[in-house]
Amino acid sequence: MSIRHLDSLFQPASVAVIGASERAFSVGGTLWRNMRSSGFTGPVFPVNPKYRELGGQRCYARVAQLPQVPELAVICTPPATVVDLVQQLAALGTQAVVIITAGLTAAQKQAVLDAARPRLMRILGPNCVGLLAPHAHLNASFAHIPARPGQLAFVSQSGALVTAMLDWAEARHVGFSCFVSLGEHADVDFGDMLDYLANDPHTRAILLYIEAIDDARKFMSAARAAARNKPVIVVKAGRSEQGSRAAASHTGALAGADEVYDAAIARAGMLRVDSLEQLFLAAEVLTRFRAPIGDRVTILTNGGGAGVLAADAAAAMGVPLATLGDATLRELDAVLPANWSRGNPVDIIGDAPAQRYVDALQVLARHPEEAGTILFIHAPTAIVPSVDIARAMVPAIQPAGQRPVPVIASWIGGPAVAEAREVFVRAGIACYDMPEQAVAAIGMLQRYAHNQAELTEAPPADGAASAPAPDAERVRAIVRQVLDSGRDMLTEPEAKAVCEAYGVPVVATRTVPADPAAAAAEAARLGFPVVLKILSEDISHKSDVGGVALNLQDAPDVHAAAERMLERVRKVHPDARLDGFTVQQMVRLPQAQELIIGASIDRVFGPVILFGQGGTAVEVMKDSAMALPPLNAPLARALIGRTRVARLLEGYRDVPPANLGAVVQTLEAVSRLLADIPEVAELDINPLLVNHERAVALDARVRVSADRPAGAAHFAIQPYPSELVETVDWWGQRVTLRPIRPEDEAAHRDFMDGLAPEDLRMRFFHSRRRLERGELARLVQVDYTREMAFVATAPAPDGREQTLGVARAITDPDNQVAEFGIIVRPGLKGKGLGQLLMARLITTLRAAGTQRLAATVLAENERMRTLGRALGFTETSDPADPAVVHLSLALQPAKTPAGRGGARRKPRDAV
Structure with a gap:
């Protein structure tokens, strides 16, 4: 159901508390008191046959006696009563239910879902603490204290952590947009909450406490969509999990569940942290830091000791310090005392007046590529009030009409710097008490930036376009022969034949x-x-x-x-x-490194790929990283970069850099193998020997399974839908109609730059300047699970592929309505290209189960309106805005929409 009726959970007009009680320290009693004291303005109805009234208010013996249908019901009665209550509420028309009750059997939970499904009634829980929505003055929980209003959303599988987090946050005056305990998440799960919170105006960042994920593709699709809108920060329990399962391959032994979660969180563009304290450090920096994060740090401080502590913390956390060039040092010499540190940290001396801070900051700001992120550290002195320094620095950090300077601050101390810290906080500058916290925040920002870069990649399942086509039929024949013989392990020659068929060089x-x-x-x-x-x-x-x-x-x-x-x-x-x-x-490859590339099947996320340092001691070294397929070259390089051996591959002393392209090609080949051959259950290429000239696999190990656990259909991330590519004849030339792909960025830039201002106004309702790179990347790097863009391409006179037109549709999380837009290159209008693209889009959305296709167009856009009528769209005017009209096309036979479900349904495989 995704976000259907979730607003009834967080913004209900009325609430019924079933099992309300006056007993102190009982769940029903606490729930009732919390609801009554939360300031909720709608009616709240207690239901309990033991009472005639509660707190001076009539108490109802049964749900059927309620004077009106409650939009939200909270159930805290014994397990045996829950199914019947949900059935009664569904019949009444209640839209959301929170089941606090624990101890429901599997059959009872299924009966609850069966009762809720026909009415699209949402279920939070069972076995949960409940929810708090401070902006709606709603406390439908048995938490011991309320939540302050704020802009952070916290969603947790652990009820105990909910109450602990509330306590922690209250002591630090941290507020929330909502606080949700998922419990056993029979219906509402992380995917649903991410979809809802991604567009919630009260939420600026989403904090998740995850113990386990059930539906990987649904979660990854929702997470990738949410992470494009706002920061998503994850605490995942189980990092110290012990005991890798016995496996036939090194990959199987190394691919622990926690490492796979690391890979999934990074690939979705989220940030993983290790503790509740880090959760709020990250929330602070990700919601306040607006400038691009640098890969180096310059420390600006009035205290040498504080600077050294920060430098030590940076070294320990792997945050590199910037090396200041001669020109920068000369500029700093001109504004700083002769005895300044002349290096990084930039120690401007303890007697520094406010202007010295500003001057030094402005010098560093003039060299952004060199200085990177600036860590400002101040310890109070009697020379100048800290607040004066803060007021002087804010305009320098946020110059009018210019991009802000990338500054993170640490005001060390208590009352002496409290007002200065408040000046920075009010200005929206990320601010920490201690230098070590600030350095940790910078490290989180850098990891987040890397993860966001991975988020923008949507590679094809079939690997790089330049890679030779694999001999998939040869591999299928080998797999059939092995399984028919009753084996699951390929012999070494068979495993090497599989590798060779996919372009991996073998001895x-x-x-x-x-x-x-x-x-x-x-x-x-x-x-x-x-x-x-x-x-x-x-x-x-x-x-x-x-x-x-x-x-x-x-x-x-x-x-x-x-x-x-x-x-x-x-x-x-x-x-x-x-x-x-x-x-x-x-094989003798001089100055070669031994690597391992492997694949295995994770219980939750399906096929995963491993890369690391290889050899016989691979499980002892444990220098490896995981990634979710499909992979392209940038993602493969990012995977390599997460290992220690990556630094050796860059070359050192007299050892030249390794042929990284050959390693990347091998990773892409393994990704393609997993997509094409569903029977692959485990794979090891160990060692893959690589030097500056080439790479070669010395040994390979493959296990297969008739259960077909691999294949693109089991990827947690929808790969490029190559089956939707087709070539058609159009006005005497061959035109390719296909889904857009990340590699189209340059062609799409040329296409957008060639559009007339009037075309842009008709498409976007205003004339646009040239697109920023990030916005352009967003257009070509789509999540095919919930978005589709078809392009028409043909060879340009210079032989390069050029974009002729594009039709795009974005579905809502429930797959009910897709909003579309279309634009065609000037000079090609009126020749049916738009109709070709739209017909392809309509067919794909219809096959994916989308209910309706819609668009809002300018009333003067007669060409678009004519196309709509030709395709069967209905047109309605907008009473509130006569300048626009609405186009709509039903894609499915008329019926009650089933929606796209939570953990109990399979996610869609396209669009």
Whole structure:
């Protein structure tokens, strides 16, 4: 149901408290008192057959006796009563129910959902603390204290954390737009709340406490949409989870659930923090810091000790300090005393008057690329009041008509700096008590910026356009053969064949019987030196049982190594089936790094990809990172950059930089393999050897499953819908109609720049200046789960692909209504291109279950109105604004809309 009737939870006209009581310290009693004392202006009805009145107000014995239908009902009665109560409320027409009651069985929960679904009644809970909406004066919870009004929304799966957070926030005067306890989230879940809060005008940032996610694609789609509008900050429980499951691959052992959540949170453009304190540090900086975050920091302070502490904190947190250039130092020399620090931290000396602060700040602001983010630290002195410094600095930080200077402040002290701190807070400047807190906030900002960059990527499932097409049929044949034989593990030669079919370079490998003489003979034919490995379905990690021999120089070496290997394996693994040996060339790549690239299936998020430092000690080193497919080159590079080995790949001393492009291509190949071959359950390429020249896979391991756990349909993020690409004949030329993709940014820039001002006014209702890069990126990087943009493209005279027109639609979270817009290149109007694009858009939305397509157009836009009539749209005028008309087209047969559901429904796979 997504956001359907969620306004009845947070802004109800009337409330019934079922199970209201006068007993002190009871849930029903606390709920009743909270509702009565919250200042809620609508009627509140107590329901409990034990009382005739409560607090001087009539108490009703049954729901049926209520004088009017409550828009919201709160239930805190025994589990056996809940289903019947929900059925009665649904029949009455109540639109939302909070079930405080714990202990409902699975059958009872399903019965509740079955009763609610036909009426689209929303259920919060069961087993929850309830909700607080301070702006609506609503406290439908049994929390011990109310919430202050504010602009932060907090959504939690933990009831205990709700009350603890309320206590923590009250002590710090932190306010909230809403406070929600999801409980067992039978209906309303994180995806629903993100969709609702993303457009809530009272909410400037969303704080989540997550223990588990049920519907990954729904969550990721909602999270990506919300994170485009406002900061979303997550505390995820379970970071210290122990005990990786036993798995056939290193990837399976390394891919813990927490690492996958890290990858999902980053990919959705959210920020993960580790504690409640960090949650509010992050909320402070993300909602107040408006300038671009730099990748370096310059510390500006009046105290040397405070600057050193901040520098130490920056080093510990991985926040790099800026190196000031000669020109900057000369400018600072001109405004600072001769004994200033002449470096970073910029110590302007404790006797600094207000103007010295301003002068130093303005010098740094003139060199933004060099200085990066400025951390301002002030300790109070008797020389000049701190508040005077604050008042002088605010105009310098926020110069009129200019972009603000990227400043984060730390006013160290108590009463002496309280007024100065308040001046900064009122000006909207992020402000902290201690330098370490400010440095932590800067680190969060940098991570958030990286995550936001990943959010804008929507790569194709089939990898880079320049990559060679894989031989998917060859892989499918191998998989069928393996499964038909009753196996799930591919042999090493089979696994390497799979890699090779997808463009991953592998070392030549031969298979021979478990005969030392046969191994020696094959090695002679292959050429020395060679590597010999045991071949057994029962032995996954061959080096653990002495099943690998390297750098064998001649046939006697191979013969002797094979005999030792057989003896060793029979001793340590006597039950293992010995299928033979593999013989491969000994690859020598000078100055190479050993890497691992792998894939596994997460229970929640489906297919995931791993990258890190490889070799036999991979599980000890634990230098790896996870990502959700699909991947493109920027996402692959971001994944590599989250590991320590990335710094080695950049080159050091006499070691040149590695061929990173070859590593990226391998990651994209694995992403494409997971999309194409649903049977892939685990994959290891370890080691992938890479140096400055090339990369080569020395070993590979693949496990498959007839349950088909992979495939693009199981990706948590909807990949590029390549099945919607088609080529048509149009006025004597071949035109491609396809969904837009991130790689279209340059072509879309040319397209938008070539539009006439009148075309822009008809489309956007005003003439627009040139689009900012961020806005342009938003147009080409769409979430195909809830948005679709079709472009028509054709080759330009210079051979490049050019955009001829675009039709775009954005659906609401319930998939009820999609708002569309269309624009065509000048000179091509009236030739049917717009009709082609709109027909494609209508067909796709109809297949996705969207109920209605609509648009508001200028009444003078006769061309758009004519197109609408030709496509069957109905047209209505707007009494409030005669300058516009509304177009509408029903896409589905008339019926009661089912909506797009919560955890109990599967998410849509397109649009």
